[in-house]
Structure formats: structure tokens, C-alpha cells
Amino acid sequence: MSDTPEPSGPQASQEPSLDEQIAAYQREFRDLDPQVEKVVSALGRLNRRMNVAYGRQVADLGISNAEWEVLKTLVLSGAPYRLGPGELAKRLGLTPAAMTHRIDRMAGEGLVTRDRDENNRVRVIVELTDEGRQKWLEAMRMATAFEEELLQDLSAEERGSLGEMLIRLLRRVELTQPDAGGRLTDLD
Amino acid sequence: MSDTPEPSGPQASQEPSLDEQIAAYQREFRDLDPQVEKVVSALGRLNRRMNVAYGRQVADLGISNAEWEVLKTLVLSGAPYRLGPGELAKRLGLTPAAMTHRIDRMAGEGLVTRDRDENNRVRVIVELTDEGRQKWLEAMRMATAFEEELLQDLSAEERGSLGEMLIRLLRRVELTQPDAGGRLTDLD
DNA sequence: GCATCGAACTTTAGGATCGAAGTCTTCAGG
DNA sequence: CCTGAAGACTTCGATCCTAAAGTTCGATGC
Structure with missing residues (x-):
């Protein structure tokens, strides 16, 4: 008795930090470009968080x-x-x-x-x-x-270049994904 | 007969372009910062498109x-x-x-x-x-x-600075939105 | 005019999710 | 031991969405 005190079980705890997550992916999947993954993962997380925030705010309006x-x-x-x-x-x-x-x-x-x-x-x-x-x-x-x-930490210049880069990505995704009547379901 | 041939009805057609959308918002809501809106809208759209793309790809795997x-x-x-x-x-x-x-x-x-x-x-x-x-x-x-x-149009430098800015935004949203056990529902 | 085709919505059946109410197991006392 | 409390899932009922099958109205051809 008392020889399975604890932390080998399936209980970890929280969402890993972005860097931890990328490091974990690299361990499991060799040819992963960390720079690309960083952009993509940050995009996904940021969006999730923002949607939660919007949801809370409009909920206050009923x-x-x-x-x-x-x-x-x-x-x-x-x-x-x-x-x-x-x-x-x-x-x-x-x-x-x-x-x-x-x-x-x-x-x-x-x-x-x-x-x-x-x-x-x-x-x-x-x-x-x-x-x-x-x-x-x-x-x-x-x-x-x-x-x-949200954008308070970015200078006007940074905001401009961020917006410009995002639009370039958007154009690219619209090119490669012609959006065949597309459902916009699911989240990352 | 034939005096309501068409295009005044509720049928427009497609999703407006980002610039059109922002212009429309500005008409309806005076104190809107177009630069901020551009970043936010591009983020939202980009994410939706990406999720559709991911969904299609994994669907091929069943x-x-x-x-x-x-x-x-x-x-x-x-x-x-x-x-x-x-x-x-x-x-x-x-x-x-x-x-x-x-x-x-x-x-x-x-x-x-x-x-x-x-x-x-x-x-x-x-x-x-x-x-x-x-x-x-x-x-x-x-x-x-x-x-x-997706990222092919961005130089390594741009990728780096994009990732860095996104992470700054992420940190900010995590600060202001403590994520009270948060549901990650809904999409924009 | 009348029948057919097509367009625009609505209805129906099934799947997925949420919140709340169980159920089962473990742990701490008495 | 037995009881009570807490933890970890699961079940239940309601909601919202999708896909497919209606409905209804308008346009066309005869």
C-alpha cells in the first residue's frame, strides 16, 4: 500500500507554453521548422483567446x-x-x-x-x-x-507591417484554397 | 409581370473584401481605427480559412x-x-x-x-x-x-518578426483575459 | 393557362456539445 | 468496518448544427 503515491499517472496539468509545445513537436517530428510552427501556433492560440474574449464581452449584452x-x-x-x-x-x-x-x-x-x-x-x-x-x-x-x-504594445509601424503580412498570408491561403463553397467550421 | 427583374433585392453575393469590409465599418462606426481593424479582421479571416484547409486535409485521412x-x-x-x-x-x-x-x-x-x-x-x-x-x-x-x-511569401526575417509580434499579442491577451477555466468555443 | 423546372426557404433526423445530475471509487474519520 | 466527503467520469436533457428531403413560389415552354 502506498507505493503509487502519485505523479506517474495521467494527470499532468495545463496547456503547455508555446515554446514547450514546439519543442515537444520537434521531438516527435524531426523535420519541423520551428519558425513556421511558431507563427502558426501563435496564430491559432491568439485567435482562440480572442474569440473567448469576444464571447465574454457580448454575453454581457445578453x-x-x-x-x-x-x-x-x-x-x-x-x-x-x-x-x-x-x-x-x-x-x-x-x-x-x-x-x-x-x-x-x-x-x-x-x-x-x-x-x-x-x-x-x-x-x-x-x-x-x-x-x-x-x-x-x-x-x-x-x-x-x-x-x-490588445495592440497596445505595438507601434504604428509594427501594426502596419503586421497587418500587411497577415494580408499577404490571407491572399496566399485564398489562392491555394479556392474555398469551394466552404464551411467555416471548427477551431484549432 | 417582369418589373422586378432583379438586383435591388436582398441578394448581394459574396463575402466583401477586407478593404471593403473595413470601409463599411467606418461608415457605420466613426471612431474606428482602420489599422487596428485591419490587423484584427485579417487575423480572423486567416484563421477561418486555415481551419477549413486543415479540415479538408485531415478529412482525406478519414x-x-x-x-x-x-x-x-x-x-x-x-x-x-x-x-x-x-x-x-x-x-x-x-x-x-x-x-x-x-x-x-x-x-x-x-x-x-x-x-x-x-x-x-x-x-x-x-x-x-x-x-x-x-x-x-x-x-x-x-x-x-x-x-x-502558406508562409512562402515571407522571408525568414519577416517570419521571425511576425512570430514575435503574434507572441506579444498572445501575452497581452493572456494578461487581460485570465482565462477563467475558459471554454474555447466559437469562431469569428 | 397549365405543367415542369429551378430557386429559396423550412422541416426532419442524426450527431456533437454543454450544464446539471448521477455513479462509482478512494480517502479520512469515528 | 461504516459513514461522509471529494474526485473523476458518465448519463441525461436541451440546444445548435449538418445533410437530406420536403414546400412553396416564380419562370418557361407549349
């Missing part, structure tokens, strides 16, 4: 991250803030079925309205309500404050 | 992105590639309940085994099988090839 996405998309479409479910689904990377339900909820909460198009009754028009627009505005204020805080 | 996450976590833990469901859940940002089901599936597919700990029968040990390790290796090969391709 909306979910998913609902905020819809509000953003409608506002981006410009006044009068109207889009069809199909178009919304395409931009958000959801199936039309999921869009139907999400709009149901949001209409129930008064964030959007859902009406048949007068001129083409097979179409539906989703329109932002004033309340929805207000929520978007509040969320936007919180988001920009957070983003400003 | 596994889901979710399963690949588990494989990665087990490999990262080092030989003998064992972790408990609770620890896995914590590292992956899932609830223990979701972990139970995910392990079920993966055990059924032969990617992992699930056994009771001999020394402490309340614990469960999830261990990577050879097949699971093989899958991880193949996924890793595809992933690194993709990542190398």
Missing part, C-alpha cells in the same frame, strides 16, 4: 457570439440592413437550415425582423431592428476597446 | 478536425501518449461530457484505447494506438507542407 456575427453581417451590408437567409448563411458559413433557426431565435429576441419579400414571395427578408442595431453598436464599442488594448 | 485535435494533444503529452479524459478535456477546452463521447468514437475507430487505471480505479487512461500515432504523423506531414506553402 447576446451570443453567434448572434453578434449575424448583427455584424447585417450592418456590413449597409442601410437598410437587409439580407436574405441564404445570403446570410453563405457569408457566415452556415447551412441555410441553421440560418433559419438562428433567425427564429433572433427574431424572437427582437434583434431582427423576418418578412416575405413583397415582390417575390419565395424570398424572405431579414432586417435589423433598431434594438439590433443598438446591440451591434454597444458590442462594437466593447470590441474596439478590447482590440485597442 | 478523421475529423476534432479527432485530430485529440491526436495532437496526446502526442504532445509525450510517450507513452497517455492522458485522462479530464485532462484532455481541459486542454481541448471541452466539457468532460463531450470528451467522453469523443473518446468513445475514437476508441471505436481504433485511434485510441480507453482503460481503467489499475492503481486508481476511478481514473481512466486514454492511450494513443499505433494506428492513431500513424494518423497523426500523416496529418502532421500534410499540415507542415501546407504551412510551409
